Amino acid sequence: MDLNALQTFRVVACDLNGQMRGKVVPGSYADKLATGAVRMPLSVLNVDLWGADIENSPLVFDTGDADGMLFPTERAPMPVPWLTGPSALVPMTLHTDDGAPFAADPRHALARVLAKYDARGWQVVAATEMEFTLVDDSDQQVQAPVNPRNGRPLDSSSILSMAQMDAFAPFFDDLYAGAAAMGIPAETAISEAGVGQFEVTMRHGPALQAADNAWLFKSLVRGLARQHGMAATFMAKPYANDSGNGMHVHFSVLDADGNNVFDNGCDDGTDVLRNAVAGCLAAMPASSLIFAPHGNSYDRLVDGAHAPTAAAWGYENRTVAIRIPGGPTAARRIEHRTAGGDINPYLLLSAVLGAAMIGVEDQMQPSVPIAGNAYAQDDLPSLAGDWTSAVDAFEADPLMARIFDPLLIDCMCRTKRQEIAKFATIPEHLHWQAWLERV
Known part of the structure; x- marks a missing residue:
């Protein structure tokens, strides 16, 4: 260009x-x-x-x-x-x-974490699944968008509905064209569980590129939605009684010969995989501020609502925070399912990959994998229950200090405390206006 x-x-x-x-x-x-x-x-x-x-x-x-x-x-x-x-x-x-x-540049924070993988001759390959919601924001409350085909607001969720995808086809045609022009490897798109909610997956690639793609994609979605007479939001919980927006991260690690260090030819994976899982679990409670960086984020973290709230893991289990998907063992990977759609992609991948590396460095061992409903377990370490507690935990945790530079930790906590104070002066029913297109 x-x-x-x-x-x-x-x-x-x-x-x-x-x-x-x-x-x-x-x-x-x-x-x-x-x-x-x-x-x-x-x-x-x-x-x-x-x-x-x-x-x-x-x-x-x-x-x-x-x-x-x-x-x-x-x-x-x-x-x-x-x-x-x-x-x-x-x-x-x-x-x-x-x-x-x-040091307080989020992209540099991720590069700092990835340097530890580079030092071992490893490359992290990552991909994201990104959920967003199309809305009508023309009134005092967020409302469902108008179906372009019939001119009426959407009145229900339509999980994996091709009719709903067809109704919004002009928007998605422009979205795919825009992604291609920007070099964003968008792959599958589906209608999700929420009203006007969709998910787009990204093709896997080097972790820093994956974070770039996620960051750029959020601006693309929001900008194109306006061209189509709607707003798009990655808010964790656009509606109080509907599904929230999440962002799942899949990652594997390749050695210098291109071999997946998580793959041992069996379904259980290698010791390195379990070390990485253990690190992710150990750092998860104190990482709450990264996975849930806004007040609205905590409205999504409700037991049984498809948003993991506890530090648990399992094989092919979607009720846990850390899932090991099935499929060919050569593609063995970790799926980190905790984050909301409102995250900073660079900080999210820094927290996830930094924690995994700590698990490898310290040869941590994970808890027993959960085979059933993780929401029914009442003895698991939990994420922070509110925004203020998340800031305090992030600031004081020794694992966070191993992942992030002290200046970034200080700046992040000051930023969030200032936001908490400002939101306290704004009527709660207007909070959505601050988050809608900023997160």
Whole structure:
């Protein structure tokens, strides 16, 4: 894509909430991107949900709100299908003035975790399953979208309904075309259990690319929905009495020869697989803030509602948080089922893969796999029960300190505490307006 031929294009980095922060720059900037000529304050990646500075942030008050340098990621410039005019999007990461990766940049956090796999000669292969809900947000409450075929609002869920997929075919045609143009490997799409809820799966690939794809896909879905007269949301719980949006992550690990280190030719998998499972289970309660980063996230975490609430695992069991899917042993993998759709993909994969590596490093052993209904078990470690408790646990946990840089932990906790305080001043029935298209 020839950026010089464009009047303007967009350079963007990912903040702690997963929102795009950056600048519109003239086409003449194309040749300057690799030099660090595009700058912005380091504090921009540590703002709250509304984009406000964090009170008493060390990034502002300890450094005088210093600038950092933006550098392009490995991702090529791409079109912006949700805009009407010609433009391009260039994903960037933030660095300090000495060229070092900025420690509170979520993409750098994932790269930091993956470096431990690289040191062993391993590559993580990951894929995501992403749920979202199409809605009508034109009134004071979120409502079901209008069926384009009959002009009436949807009145029920339609699990795996081809009629519902056909009704929204123009939107999905544009979604697949936009994903292809942006290099996002979207695969299957289905109608899900919620009213106006859909799921799109991504083809597996290197973990950093998988996080990039998930981040870009969320913006694509939201932008194209507006073009079709709707809103799209990845809120964990758009409706109080309907299914919530989740995001499942599948991952396996290949050695230097391309062999799956989880595969021993049998259904149970290798010791390394069980070590990784044990690490994920051990870190899960303190990772609640990553899996459920917003107040609305905790409305989804209800027993029996297809959202795992306890640190349990099992083979071919969809009631547990960590599932080992069946199928050919060469494809043996871990499915992490805890996160809501409202997560930051880079932080999610950092928490999951970082915990798995701790399990391998410490040769942790998991609990007994659950064979039945995990929701019926009352003696399992649970996720945090509310937003405030999740912040406290994330801040103090020694496993989180092994996964994330201290600066990112500090910034994340300050951000969430500021958001908790602000939401306390907003009438509860209006909270959805802040989350709808920001998460």
